[in-house]
Amino acid sequence: MSTVIFALRRLDGGEAARVALPLVRRTRDPHEGQWALPGGWLDIAESLDAAASRTLAETTGLAPSYLEQLYAFGAVDRSPTRVVSIVYWALIRADEISEDAVEPLFATENVQWFDAAALPRLAFDHNEIVDYALWRLRNKVGYSRIAHGLLADEFTLADLREVYEAILGRRLDPANFRRQVENSGTLIPTDRFRTGSHRPARLYRYNQDVELADRGPLDAVH
Amino acid sequence: MSTVIFALRRLDGGEAARVALPLVRRTRDPHEGQWALPGGWLDIAESLDAAASRTLAETTGLAPSYLEQLYAFGAVDRSPTRVVSIVYWALIRADEISEDAVEPLFATENVQWFDAAALPRLAFDHNEIVDYALWRLRNKVGYSRIAHGLLADEFTLADLREVYEAILGRRLDPANFRRQVENSGTLIPTDRFRTGSHRPARLYRYNQDVELADRGPLDAVH
Numbered sequence: 001m002s003t004v005i006f007a008l009r010r011l012d013g014g015e016a017a018r019v020a021l022p023l024v025r026r027t028r029d030p031h032e033g034q035w036a037l038p039g040g041w042l043d044i045a046e047s048l049d050a051a052a053s054r055t056l057a058e059t060t061g062l063a064p065s066y067l068e069q070l071y072a073f074g075a076v077d078r079s080p081t082r083v084v085s086i087v088y089w090a091l092i093r094a095d096e097i098s099e100d101a102v103e104p105l106f107a108t109e110n111v112q113w114f115d116a117a118a119l120p121r122l123a124f125d126h127n128e129i130v131d132y133a134l135w136r137l138r139n140k141v142g143y144s145r146i147a148h149g150l151l152a153d154e155f156t157l158a159d160l161r162e163v164y165e166a167i168l169g170r171r172l173d174p175a176n177f178r179r180q181v182e183n184s185g186t187l188i189p190t191d192r193f194r195t196g197s198h199r200p201a202r203l204y205r206y207n208q209d210v211e212l213a214d215r216g217p218l219d220a221v222h
Numbered sequence: 223m224s225t226v227i228f229a230l231r232r233l234d235g236g237e238a239a240r241v242a243l244p245l246v247r248r249t250r251d252p253h254e255g256q257w258a259l260p261g262g263w264l265d266i267a268e269s270l271d272a273a274a275s276r277t278l279a280e281t282t283g284l285a286p287s288y289l290e291q292l293y294a295f296g297a298v299d300r301s302p303t304r305v306v307s308i309v310y311w312a313l314i315r316a317d318e319i320s321e322d323a324v325e326p327l328f329a330t331e332n333v334q335w336f337d338a339a340a341l342p343r344l345a346f347d348h349n350e351i352v353d354y355a356l357w358r359l360r361n362k363v364g365y366s367r368i369a370h371g372l373l374a375d376e377f378t379l380a381d382l383r384e385v386y387e388a389i390l391g392r393r394l395d396p397a398n399f400r401r402q403v404e405n406s407g408t409l410i411p412t413d414r415f416r417t418g419s420h421r422p423a424r425l426y427r428y429n430q431d432v433e434l435a436d437r438g439p440l441d442a443v444h
Binding site for chain 1: 296
């Protein structure tokens, strides 16, 4: 089991938020010393979903609210012994990565955030797995309200646009973007504003009647 | 490994085509005598995709052109011993199910087509798996040209509408449907017509520049 966890982070003091993911440095062979996706082994009395949550908590301390099965990777030569890896992917919101809760674990230097678009050579087939997860994220941001998985409960239109820009890897026109999301009917304006160095910006929230991502019959089952 | 194979069939001499799938009668415990999805075990030196194709051919004789990983099912109690099943799904076109090639195998009475909307109680969690596959099919028919996976190379608009009606489980207005698909730009009219008891109907084909279903980076890898 491995998990690709995406968050929006400002890395190395950069201006623009990037899609980032935490990686774990391997402490044993194969691939000792290389960076790899957080993960672990499925226990005999544990469902796949439960194993994904547990291995993620054990390796990174993170407990994302959005965690979904991505794909089973089973190429014969992906590992020295035959290993089929059932990979999950997760989105984690900025307010779920409080410095208090998470950074101590990360301070071990064996867990670190990386820019998803500029990864080193990872262990096993993990570069390929991240590429596939990024493709799924880009795809899904078009037809579901999955961007919410990377945002706090209330956000400005500029926050939302930043998520889309980071995922799609290109700048979006602010006026067009505002028109499109206002027409989509998925956002509810609140009567609160964010104030600060810029002029006050209205805070929005997502319409909770719409699921984050429709998983169909599996939503009820798991 | 198990596979859900969807085809469009006229069952029991019914008028309307239905989404149907072949099931295999189990000849041993657990669930001896019950119907189950075709499948088998992963070999040690075989990729997941290869195992899905092989087990499908061995159990049903079918070799669908569209075969894609669906989901890994791993509930602890889904089988008497702990078994994680990596499930594939396939679409098979009417012209891939020639009576010559396939029906002899089916004549063993241990393989049979069933209406996907009216299944008996299946072995293991296979009803749940079929429900999930049907949900994925309905979902995907909206935003990709996956309906093609159930059609011959050339088809009339009535053929195409029949596929959509069978998948969505409701009648569609012929004039609206024609306008929508003509506006979608995915169909190319040929200069051939189907003649018969009705007035001649133009044959169309799909624009092959568009992938049947975009699988992203995995298209290149597998």
